[in-house]
Amino acid sequence: MILSIPVRRALFVALAFSALSAQAQKKQLTTGQMLKNEPNKIVTPLPAISGWADDTHYIKSAGRRPGGGGSMAVDVLTGTEAPYTPPAKDMSVSVRDKDIYLKKADGTETRLTKTADEEQNPTLSPDNSKVAYTFAGNLYILDVASGKSAQITNDGTDVIYNGYASWVYYEEILGRASRYKAFWWSPDSKKLAWMHFNDTRVPMFPIYNSEGQHGFTELTRYPESGDPNPEVKMGFYSVADNKISWADFDEKADTYLGTPFWAPDGSALWMQWMNRDQNNLKVYAVNPVTGAKSELYDEKQKTWLDWFDNMNFLKSNPGFIVQSDKSGWMHLYWYGMDGKLKSQITNGNFTVTGLQYIDEKNKQVYFTARKENSARVDLYKT
Numbered sequence: 019m020i021l022s023i024p025v026r027r028a029l030f031v032a033l034a035f036s037a038l039s040a041q042a043q044k045k046q047l048t049t050g051q052m053l054k055n056e057p058n059k060i061v062t063p064l065p066a067i068s069g070w071a072d073d074t075h076y077i078k079s080a081g082r083r084p085g086g087g088g089s090m091a092v093d094v095l096t097g098t099e100a101p102y103t104p105p106a107k108d109m110s111v112s113v114r115d116k117d118i119y120l121k122k123a124d125g126t127e128t129r130l131t132k133t134a135d136e137e138q139n140p141t142l143s144p145d146n147s148k149v150a151y152t153f154a155g156n157l158y159i160l161d162v163a164s165g166k167s168a169q170i171t172n173d174g175t176d177v178i179y180n181g182y183a184s185w186v187y188y189e190e191i192l193g194r195a196s197r198y199k200a201f202w203w204s205p206d207s208k209k210l211a212w213m214h215f216n217d218t219r220v221p222m223f224p225i226y227n228s229e230g231q232h233g234f235t236e237l238t239r240y241p242e243s244g245d246p247n248p249e250v251k252m253g254f255y256s257v258a259d260n261k262i263s264w265a266d267f268d269e270k271a272d273t274y275l276g277t278p279f280w281a282p283d284g285s286a287l288w289m290q291w292m293n294r295d296q297n298n299l300k301v302y303a304v305n306p307v308t309g310a311k312s313e314l315y316d317e318k319q320k321t322w323l324d325w326f327d328n329m330n331f332l333k334s335n336p337g338f339i340v341q342s343d344k345s346g347w348m349h350l351y352w353y354g355m356d357g358k359l360k361s362q363i364t365n366g367n368f369t370v371t372g373l374q375y376i377d378e379k380n381k382q383v384y385f386t387a388r389k390e391n392s393a394r395v396d397l398y399k400t
Contacts, residue, residue: 048161065079067079074094075094077091078091078099087103088101088103092136106123109121109122111141111142116133116134116136117133118130131160131167133153137151138197138198139151139181139201143207144205145206147162147163148160149162149180150201152180152199155173155176156174171253177218179198179217181213182210184239185240186215186220186240186241187200187215187240187250191276192277196347202278203280204306206283208258211252211254212253213250213251213253214251214252215249216249216250220247221240223237223238223239224236250274250305251267252275254307258320265304266310274293275289275324276289276291277290277325278290286304286305287303287304288301288302288314289311290325292323296323296325297323298319300319301326302314316375317342317344326340332378334379336355337382338352339363339376345365347367347370349363350364350370350385368388369387369388369392370386371395383400387399
């Protein structure tokens with residue numbers, strides 16, 4: 019078919035407009051859209067859920083919405099959104115310019131310490147009356163009302179640390195999120211438990227630090243396979259009578275102590291223990307007055323065990339729920355406060371990835387697991 023000149027001219031014009039339109043639709047993304055999450059018309063980011071405002075509203079981050087803005091509280095039943103304002107904290111403590119500062123709910127700040135060296139990990143007691151912290155290898159408690167600080171231990175050196183973790187405990191047991199913190203207030207604020215570390219026998223290891231123009235080498239106490247580990251023991255300080263007691267463990271034994279958990283009523287500290295092979299995990303209830311211990315849990319496996327991240331204590335029916343893969347699959351188990359197994363909550367050839375919520379009133383447990391599809395995590399209840 020042969021087109022006339024007017025028709026060919028019209029077709030050429032139409033194709034030109036089509037090409038210009040297509041080119042306009044292929045606009046390049048800006049640097050901000052590519053690297054700074056600035057809005058674009060290609061994708062719409064999923065909302066970021068940061069937690070719960072209460073039992074019926076979850077918190078959605080609104081930072082990426084057009085126009086920005088704060089977080090929103092979303093009703094789980096209706097989807098209705100309303101601006102969310104986090105509840106004001108009564109008090110908080112932090113380290114600035116090497117000293118501890120107390121910040122009240124009204125925003126006013128008070129400097130609590132004034133030293134040449136830096137204090138570490140200031141932590142308010144549950145009743146906000148005191149601040150525990152470590153300094154130069156020793157443990158201190160500061161009274162908020164009077165501003166007076168009391169030194170609880172006095173044997174801290176360059177190889178002995180009270181309430182401040184030895185490097186291998188920070189890296190492998192307590193975790194980096196601990197920021198070397200190794201002390202724990204009781205729920206009633208009457209006692210403080212802490213780990214005492216002795217690194218004397220731990221060999222030095224050179225580590226290269228890349229900071230600065232040329233970097234530098236620093237030495238740290240680092241036990242390689244077969245080397246001596248730090249000697250560790252657990253201490254208890256009673257605020258009322260200014261007394262110290264020690265948990266009944268042999269600090270010279272070649273074993274490990276994991277993250278402890280206070281019983282809800284503060285009557286005992288639940289301590290995790292492992293052998294050096296890390297294939298036997300025990301949990302003991304330790305009396306903070308006498309240091310006496312009683313075994314609550316004992317798990318052995320042929321290969322390797324991990325520490326409990328949490329003890330999910332129950333209120334209405336005293337007991338606790340833990341996750342274990344002792345069956346070959348990670349599942350949830352319910353124990354009484356005496357350590358006796360009450361029931362295996364989940365069962366089957368699938369992996370529980372997390373305990374999300376315990377509804378004691380309706381006797382239901384919500385958990386996530388890789389069940390229907392091992393590449394996917396879904397929410398379940400039982």
